[in-house]
Amino acid sequence: MTDPAGEVAVLARGLVRRFGPVSAVRGIDLAVRRGEIFGLVGPDGAGKTTIMRMLAGVLRPDAGEIHLEGVDVVADPERAKPLLSYMPQRFGLYEDLTVAENIFFYATLFAVPARVRRDRSQELLAAAGMLPFRRRLAGQLSGGMKQKLGLVCALIHTPRVLLLDEPTTGVDPVSRRDFWGILYGLREHGVTILLSTAYMDEAERCSRLALLHAGAIRHCDTPARLKQAMPGALLAVVTRDARRAHAAVEGAAGVLGLLLMGDRVNVRVDDAERRAPELRARLAGQGIADADITPIEPGIEDVFVALLGSGSPA
Amino acid sequence: MNLGRLFAIAFKETLQVWRDPRSLAIALLMPLMQMVLLGYGVSLDIRRVPLCVYDQEHSQTSRELVQRFVASDWFVIARNLNDERAVRDAMNRGTCIGAVTIPVNFSRVLASTGNAEVQTVFDATDANTTTIATGYAQGVIALATADFAARWAAAHGTRPPSVGSVDLQPRVLFNEGLDSRNFIIPGVVAVILGLIGAQLTSLTVAREWERGTMEQLISTPVTALEVMIGKLIPYFAIGLFDAAFCLAAAAFWFQVPFRGSLVTVLLTTGLFTVVVMGIGYLVSVRIRSQLGASQVALMLTMLPTSLLSGYTFPIDQMPAPIQAVTLIVYARYYVTILRAVFLKGSTVADLAVPILALVLYAAAIIWIAARAFRKRLD
Numbered sequence: 164m165t166d167p168a169g170e171v172a173v174l175a176r177g178l179v180r181r182f183g184p185v186s187a188v189r190g191i192d193l194a195v196r197r198g199e200i201f202g203l204v205g206p207d208g209a210g211k212t213t214i215m216r217m218l219a220g221v222l223r224p225d226a227g228e229i230h231l232e233g234v235d236v237v238a239d240p241e242r243a244k245p246l247l248s249y250m251p252q253r254f255g256l257y258e259d260l261t262v263a264e265n266i267f268f269y270a271t272l273f274a275v276p277a278r279v280r281r282d283r284s285q286e287l288l289a290a291a292g293m294l295p296f297r298r299r300l301a302g303q304l305s306g307g308m309k310q311k312l313g314l315v316c317a318l319i320h321t322p323r324v325l326l327l328d329e330p331t332t333g334v335d336p337v338s339r340r341d342f343w344g345i346l347y348g349l350r351e352h353g354v355t356i357l358l359s360t361a362y363m364d365e366a367e368r369c370s371r372l373a374l375l376h377a378g379a380i381r382h383c384d385t386p387a388r389l390k391q392a393m394p395g396a397l398l399a400v401v402t403r404d405a406r407r408a409h410a411a412v413e414g415a416a417g418v419l420g421l422l423l424m425g426d427r428v429n430v431r432v433d434d435a436e437r438r439a440p441e442l443r444a445r446l447a448g449q450g451i452a453d454a455d456i457t458p459i460e461p462g463i464e465d466v467f468v469a470l471l472g473s474g475s476p477a
Numbered sequence: 478m479n480l481g482r483l484f485a486i487a488f489k490e491t492l493q494v495w496r497d498p499r500s501l502a503i504a505l506l507m508p509l510m511q512m513v514l515l516g517y518g519v520s521l522d523i524r525r526v527p528l529c530v531y532d533q534e535h536s537q538t539s540r541e542l543v544q545r546f547v548a549s550d551w552f553v554i555a556r557n558l559n560d561e562r563a564v565r566d567a568m569n570r571g572t573c574i575g576a577v578t579i580p581v582n583f584s585r586v587l588a589s590t591g592n593a594e595v596q597t598v599f600d601a602t603d604a605n606t607t608t609i610a611t612g613y614a615q616g617v618i619a620l621a622t623a624d625f626a627a628r629w630a631a632a633h634g635t636r637p638p639s640v641g642s643v644d645l646q647p648r649v650l651f652n653e654g655l656d657s658r659n660f661i662i663p664g665v666v667a668v669i670l671g672l673i674g675a676q677l678t679s680l681t682v683a684r685e686w687e688r689g690t691m692e693q694l695i696s697t698p699v700t701a702l703e704v705m706i707g708k709l710i711p712y713f714a715i716g717l718f719d720a721a722f723c724l725a726a727a728a729f730w731f732q733v734p735f736r737g738s739l740v741t742v743l744l745t746t747g748l749f750t751v752v753v754m755g756i757g758y759l760v761s762v763r764i765r766s767q768l769g770a771s772q773v774a775l776m777l778t779m780l781p782t783s784l785l786s787g788y789t790f791p792i793d794q795m796p797a798p799i800q801a802v803t804l805i806v807y808a809r810y811y812v813t814i815l816r817a818v819f820l821k822g823s824t825v826a827d828l829a830v831p832i833l834a835l836v837l838y839a840a841a842i843i844w845i846a847a848r849a850f851r852k853r854l855d
Contacts, residue, residue, distance in 0.1 A: 216692075216854060219696045220696065221852070221853060221854050222855060223853065241700075241852070244698045247696070248696075249692075249693065249696035250693070251689070251696075253689040253692070254689065255690050255692050256690065257493065259492070259493050259497065260489065260493070268488075268489050269697070272485050272698065313693075
């Protein structure tokens with residue numbers, strides 16, 4: 164975790180946070196490189212929000228250290244704040260202010276010059292598809308618009324580190340695409356992005372992922388390598404009645420995990436070559452003759468379930 | 478302190494107040510309503526006390542005595558009664574709160590001795606009113622009987638009996654009409670300002686917590702001091718506007734004589750506004766819900782201000798321990814100041830002690846409030 168080249172933008176060591184008797188975060192280590200889009204993935208209650216809040220300097224850790232662009236966040240959170248932008252999970256802007264007024268407010272808090280503010284808000288609102296809504300009260304925007312406005316406000320001052328806590332929850336696909344368009348644009352400016360998400364397709368867009376479970380990081384790597392690290396291989400079982408197939412396959416020899424995916428069942432097995440014919444026979448025996456079984460590349464959701472759901476060590 | 482950030486907070490807060498019907502109502506309608514309610518509702522004067530008369534004599538003198546009661550304007554005759562039992566009944570039913578019984582030999586005794594007894598009975602349920610009314614009644618009777626005796630003596634060529642050998646002529650200063658309104662209205666202004674000031678600011682930080690805007694706000698470089706001052710600026714302006722309205726209403730509508738200087742009033746009003754807004758802000762920082770903060774602010778301002786500031790109940794009549802407690806009731810200093818400026822025309826130098834008390838109070842509250850707000854979620 165040492166970083167002689169100064170490449171690391173966000174560094175956390177031994178981060179611990181308790182709420183009464185509950186340990187929300189138990190000893191987290193993170194090293195996010197400059198320009199990375201780093202994803203925190205995990206189920207509700209895994210500690211994602213608590214970590215984000217500590218990184219943003221609004222919550223004190225019980226133990227551990229955080230360095231953000233070289234600034235000690237635990238010792239001096241106020242010195243880190245001009246460098247970062249934090250977008251909380253709950254919409255944090257003023258609903259009784261208009262889009263333009265919210266932008267003006269955050270721009271002024273970060274001492275953005277008026278000219279820069281005008282140019283940047285024009286540019287960001289255009290990228291977000293929100294130019295016509297400048298005079299609308301934030302409270303009257305749709306969920307997706309609100310999140311995009313949050314991002315615009317967070318980016319009005321060009322932060323070095325952007326912290327986004329489940330930024331696209333409840334956001335429509337079009338807005339989500341706008342959102343990611345803006346994030347990719349930032350990477351080119353060397354902005355480091357840390358985001359938490361519950362969406363697997365979104366996790367797949369990150370350069371690196373930390374899989375979080377019960378306040379601890381279980382795995383941390385690129386999406387591609389996480390997939391390789393998944394034990395076993397994946398078979399897709401496609402039938403007319405996926406639910407019945409799910410029940411039929413459960414408990415069969417060599418099956419490590421099952422994931423019902425709508426029209427199909429993703430079956431994780433120890434050996435694809437050997438188990439595919441076995442499964443076909445088992446399904447036929449239970450009256451499911453039309454089953455189409457093919458090996459597939461795992462998605463991040465399969466990896467997630469395989470690595471966290473079973474609790475098996477990698 | 479960064480002036481840009483200060484401006485951003487003040488600007489944002491102004492927009493929010495402007496768009497929040499509840500804050501606007503507190504800021505603009507409450508002073509008007511309370512000025513009318515308290516200004517007209519609270520009076521310590523006793524006028525037109527309903528009186529029953531049981532005149533056993535029915536002489537010209539006894540009728541003139543009754544007339545004297547009516548002419549005083551302190552009493553009205555509710556009913557004329559014919560027997561002792563009716564007096565009790567009328568008082569029980571609340572027809573009157575006092576009764577005058579003129580004995581059958583009233584004129585005769587008066588003529589022979591120069592003094593005659595008239596019985597007055599009062600319902601002492603409301604002890605305060607009764608004490609004052611009894612005093613008024615005694616005054617009416619004493620003056621009337623003295624007049625009657627002197628008249629009788631003059632008519633018969635004898636020396637008038639020596640009644641009232643000491644002639645006391647009290648002279649009342651500052652509130653010449655002894656009008657309790659002149660005494661109360663300046664206090665009403667203080668009560669209203671105290672209440673509204675704390676109510677307005679008690680919502681300001683709690684609103685951010687309640688609406689979830691605080692988390693993002695504290696992740697910015699804004700400082701606690703900028704948040705406090707920025708937030709208080711618009712409310713301070715509203716507070717001064719309300720103060721100007723209430724003071725103008727006191728002087729022009731309720732016609733309380735204003736003998737002091739405007740500068741003194743503005744200076745002390747500004748100080749008092751800082752104190753109440755600081756208290757409201759402190760409550761708002763501590764209590765993270767708007768409803769809770771507003772309730773606590775109400776308790777902290779309403780009760781001490783209305784009971785212990787001396788606005789209706791004179792502090793020097795309170796038991797010593799309570800008097801000691803009033804020393805920390807900031808409103809008492811402002812009530813004292815306003816009364817003195819209005820009625821006596823006191824200057825800043827005359828009022829050095831209460832002004833100093835307010836200055837210390839304002840400094841202490843602001844110091845505590847500035848430290849109370851932490852840029853943290855826990």
